Amino acid sequence: MTGAETTREVRQAVIGDHFRRPRNRGPLVRASATGQADNPACGDVVQVWARVQDGKVAEATFDGRGCLLSQAAASMVTVAVQGKTVDTVARLRREFAQGLQPNGPGLPPELGDLRALEGVGRFPSRIRCAVLAFDAFAEALESGED
């Protein structure tokens, strides 16, 4: 097995794990921000909740339905944004979206398991599935600020 194949298999395993054993799934009681994003073309829907305390994300959860990528990514995002400031979440969302583009700059370590989605750039029509939950979080947090 080549190194590239190993990397691909590891990524697929991480994605599959988040899909089958989603982290932080279900509505969050006492959420200070909530948001929703959908992808009508494929039928993906993701709803997110966050509790922000002292300017940082103390808790984050999601619920939704749709493809493996959209639901696994949502699970990953709830982990990645824990403890991050609202500004940091906005920056990470930008870096995530840019890093997924074909020939993009790659994904920074701060994104954690979301880095398993790096290969999605090969399928431009699937990028939207991967960024859906992050978009919902960033927008929820931005609108929750005022």
Next chain:
Amino acid sequence: MDTVAALDVAAVRADFPILDQRVDGKPLVYLDNAASSQKPRQVIEAISAYYMTDHANVHRGVHELARRATEAYEGARERIARWANAESADEIVWTRGASEALNLAAFTLGQSRVGAGDEIVVSDMEHHSNLVPWQLLAARNGAVLRHVELTSDGRLDLDSLASLLGPRTRVVALPHVSNALGTINPVARIGRMVREKSSAAYVLDGAQGAPHLPLDMAELGCDLYAFSAHKMCGPTGIGALWGRSALLAELPPYQGGGEMIAHVYRDHSTWTTPPHKFEAGTPNIAGAVGMQAAAEYLDDLGMAAVHRHESSLVGRALALLSEVDGLRILGPTAPEDRAGVIPFVVDDAPAQDIATILDAEGIAVRAGHHCAQLVLDRFGLPATVRASFYLYNTPDEVDRLAEGVRLAVSMLRQ
């Protein structure tokens, strides 16, 4: 007695250069024909030859090239009329495709026949192209949209249709063949129901019917029939609206511009006769030439042979796919009731992910709502995978689809 000659699929495939390629090292299996078909060399060469030797603007020109371009353009109209068994070329209005044809129908019927409180009957089976134009019209004119319901096996519920027809029904707009379910609708029977119970204009979305079934406009029993070239081996950007002569004469123009006028004055104009009344501006001449070549190609093979070939692929696909654990096929169960469209879902294996894994196997299918969200809402599904066949697909390709689906399902469930 069986008089339909079998299709020589190897010879057909040799006419389609694009099919001879590999994707990720695997031979391409193109099963996205309901979205758009591939083009045979004959069509590509006809378009190329037109531009190489005959192009000029059509009509009015006195020079040689204008004459040739006009003959090519109007000759194509005659050939399409003959292919569709229409009475006359004057019944064929060129459009950009089925969508524009349906928009033309909705706009012009809206001007001449649909007022406040009038009713437009569509169904939950519509492609958005045969739904949204009527929604726009209803909003503009204060008309009411009524929806024919679907049976659990993906047919139009004719009792539901009968209950909707009445004196206020001005338009009945339905699909000949469903792009999302594959259902071949009993359109002639529906036409009789429409005429018995209303004086409505009967509009058919033929985008999925024309490429796959022998056409005879008189037998279909409709008043307007919309279809696209690109789904029937022709180029993109061209299609047609067939219309009954009397109705086309009644309808007002769709767009204004050159070509569609008789006399122009400072404050008003008068219109020329159909079909040119509906064709403002320089048309897609090369597109018409390409569509003619496509119709000739299909006629040479015989539409009955094309349909029979697809039916055998559908039968094979239904049998093989139904063996996959947790897989459910939408639409009618009998192969003869469906065109070459197989939509399916699999438990615990999201549609887009199946399509992505199939792509890595060189198999092109589509996943999503297929521009028919009402169909998915009806069955409570976010998305389906859709494999759709055409004249160049082979039994081996159906087998590869089934193998690919098994692989995808095992990967997604592990």
